[in-house]
Amino acid sequence: MAPGWGALALLALAAGAAGGPRYSADWASLDARPLPAWFDEAKVGVFVHWGVFAVPAWGSEWFWWNWRGEHRAAYERFVAQRYPPGTTYADFAPLFTARDFQPRDWARLFQSAGARYVVLTTKHHEGFTNWGSPVSWNWNSVDTGPHRDLVEELGEALRERNIYYGLYHSLLEWFHPLYLDDKKNGFKTQNFVFQKTMPELYDLVLRYKPDLIWSDGEWEAPDTYWNSTSFLAWLYNDSPVKDTVVVNDRWGQNCSCHHGGFYNCADKYKPGTLPDHKWEMCSSVDRSSWGYRSNMQLAELMDASSIIRELVQTVSFGGNYLLNVGPTKEGVIVPIFQERLLSLGEWLGINGEAIYASKPWRVQVENSTNNVWYTSKGPAVYAIFLNWPRDDMLKLSSPIPSSDTEVTLLGFSGTLKWKKSPDKGLLISLPYIAPSVLPMQLGWTLRLEGVK
Incomplete structure (x- = not known):
């Protein structure tokens, strides 16, 4: 067991309870685990993409990569025109204030939208964590920016309303030195995984006891690099949420639509026919971004009719519908996003009987x-x-x-x-x-x- 997370793993084992089937760290065993029933019954969720990318609030949540990874001229021009010379992405973090973040207001809005579960980005590909990760020193929401544990605050507010809580977590970090080093080694070394990714996943589970782990950022390396099957075996066997937790399928470049819990397959996936495996469609009110953009135009947003159509098609084919909004750097869900969510909730208030806990019929x-x-x-x-x-x-x-x-x-x-x-x-x-x-x-x- 690698140094840096052995203590966490021991704590994890102590937190687990005995009894029930044991799953081994291979896909044949892990894929045989029955999906906890709450997920299929829930049907409707809200996705929240929130991080330092809400500070430039331009282009998309991939701002840092487009700016510094691909050196796109439009992004370089944007920074040059709006920020002092020599600005780095790290300079945005103190401006991510969450000053107007009211978690109870969010929870009330999501409940009014008809959401039975909510998934928050705990860490996107930029690596900034929305909680005080012990392995993300000074690049987290407790040490800088809001100086608040955003993951904990939203979780408490959601659980007051009996809304299931999901945590999105990116396996990779674009510019982390250890990840870049592993990548250079053809992913034959796992220093980033054992010093960063695994400690964070264990920490999230033990601290917040999520109902769902929405994994992402897996596409550059196989599941063997990410240590995915070992983590999931612990999650299903010994974690404090072993009987209730649900996971998706993004655990390695070979896993999507093949291994894990429910399948996402791809962003905004529409199967067209009835799949034989539980799945989820994630969609975004802003068709062009998952994070908040200050320059978004009305024509780029889904209208309420399009949202209802996607929901109905998804549920008829046995899927769950996860609809995304991106809050501002201050923690505001802008009125146009609120209006779309409330329209969804109003429709579900009348028609929810046909959605929640429903099953596909013989004809879809x-x-x-x-x-x-x-x-x-x-x-x-x-x-x-x-x-x-x-x-x-x-x-x-x-x-x-x-x-x-x-x-x-x-x-x-x-x-x-x-x-x-x-x-x-x-x-x-x-x-x-x-x-x-x-x-x-x-x-x-x-x-x-x-x-x-």
Whole structure:
């Protein structure tokens, strides 16, 4: 066991409880672990990308890499025009103040958005940690910038509202000397992993007991370099969250869409058909960035209708939907992001029955002008349609009706009239609804009972 994290590992073992199946440090064993049920039932999460990149707030959260890694002219010009000569990326850290960060306000907003879990960046590829990492001296939110443990504060606020807490963590750091040295050695050495990555992962788990670990930054090296299977075996066997924690699939360049817990596969992944493995789509309100950009334009943002469409498609195919916002350096979630989140929550307030704890139905989508997507829960089938038919008659080809079939519209009292379609399926008479009665014009849900 490498020096620098042996003590942490011993603490970790002491924190774990005995009992239950033991997993060995290989993918065949680890991939056989059942996914804790809470994740599939949750369906909707909010992603938060927050770090020093919120200070320049320009381009994207990859600002440092684009500026110093690729020396892009636009980024060099931006810094030259706005900051003193000789400015380094480290100079941005004291300006990352989080002065207006109110974790309870965030938690209230995320709950109002309908989120059942929240994932915060504890450390992005820039290496700055949003907690007092013992192996990130002076490059963390306690030693500089906010002088606050942002990971802890948000976690406490979320747990007051019974929202599951996920921690995003980048395995790599673009410019860390130990990582660059390992890279130069063809990843045959693991000094960065054992002196930086592993101590941080153990520290995060033991300190904050996360419900989810959202790993990233894996793509340059295989899982054997990252020590991934050994860490996950400890996480599943002996950690304080061994029975409840969920992880994704970014544990090495060979893992995405193949190994881990649920699959992300790629950013903004859309499978197109029903996968045979639990998955999650991560998306961002700002289509051009995950971190906050002060120069973003309205046309570059997802509107509420696009968000609902992505959510419905994702859940119909058995996925979870993780929607990202990037706060400012002061810790403000800007009003346009709040508005998008609240629109999602308002829609879920009416239609959430068809989303939360639902399962994919035997048919996921109908090819029709009305864009109908299906989910199910027990004997009920839900048909979510994103376009209201002009003649107020909705044809559903896939459900097979019976004499016991009942059709209701979520958010509207009473049952709806229907008849068998001449070819197959149902013809449903939709009610005339004044906008004031059912204001959400972003998609509607029919509950079908007594259909096959």
